[in-house]
Amino acid sequence: MYTIGQISSMFHLPVSTLRYYDKEGLFPNMERRSGIRAFSEKEVEALHMIECLKKTGMEIRDIKEFMLWCQQGPATYEKRRNMLLQQKKAVEAEIRRMNQVLDMVTYKCWYYEQAIADGNEERLQSMTLDKMPENIRHAYENGHK
Amino acid sequence: MYTIGQISSMFHLPVSTLRYYDKEGLFPNMERRSGIRAFSEKEVEALHMIECLKKTGMEIRDIKEFMLWCQQGPATYEKRRNMLLQQKKAVEAEIRRMNQVLDMVTYKCWYYEQAIADGNEERLQSMTLDKMPENIRHAYENGHK
């Protein structure tokens, strides 16, 4: 059993955040000893899962639902898997989006390198795709899809 | 010259958002005709850049600074390039982070597939790395780095 302060230093999370998570229902049925929160291994495990789900961009209210299912045993395995599959898809989509953004900003960086070299943007303004270096044209096209 | 309504439909952005951007200084020196905003090609170009920078996760106040530099001609090319290089690094870091998160959630999905197949988590609880399929072990290890 751990106190909120111990958990706070274990996870490098402020005490206020842990209390907030508790208030939001992320630790259903956590024990209390004369009013004081007692974090067991179950809550430690829960917190690892919470950190994972947060990193995928899941909202607190959805994490709450997941943690509730975790209390309900094998009957909710499928629900939990489905939620995770959905988050996996969301993460994959986000990675695709970020790669596109990377191409866009790669092009912009190249643009300003050229502008610095030229001292102006005139050549760049009238530049056509076929005059760009291949990798830059590729980044440009992918970034503007 | 375009009205705010025309720009709104061109960019699929609410009129209120464009006014908010203007208030935040994202269109320095935009013209007015008897009090009404007149978006020129310069503002259209600016808005494309704003959308790009927003996608990289840049905050409004930093975008404001960038757009101010754009008003100041070739003297600020280097500042602009440096800011873009910094954003590029930020995007690359975010992609690395998201790939790690993807590995983590890939492992969790596998975990629940197994739990569904087994009907419980007993086998999983006592599972060691060497008993996992290679790709899953890889995902697990990378996701927990």
Place this chain on the structure above:
DNA sequence: ATTTAACCTGAAGTCAGGTATAGGTTAAAA
């Protein structure tokens, strides 16, 4: 026994990035 550290609650505050509302002006269409 008392001080101090760590815990508790409820309510209010913070921040970013908008969105909504109320009340008023401009300009295009009927």
Place this chain on the structure above:
DNA sequence: TTTTAACCTATACCTGACTTCAGGTTAAAT
């Protein structure tokens, strides 16, 4: 000409995820 649509400002409100504050309790150390 009058109505209606699109514009304007200022201010208030919203959401999510916390953080801070005021005031009070518990438990550990001296």
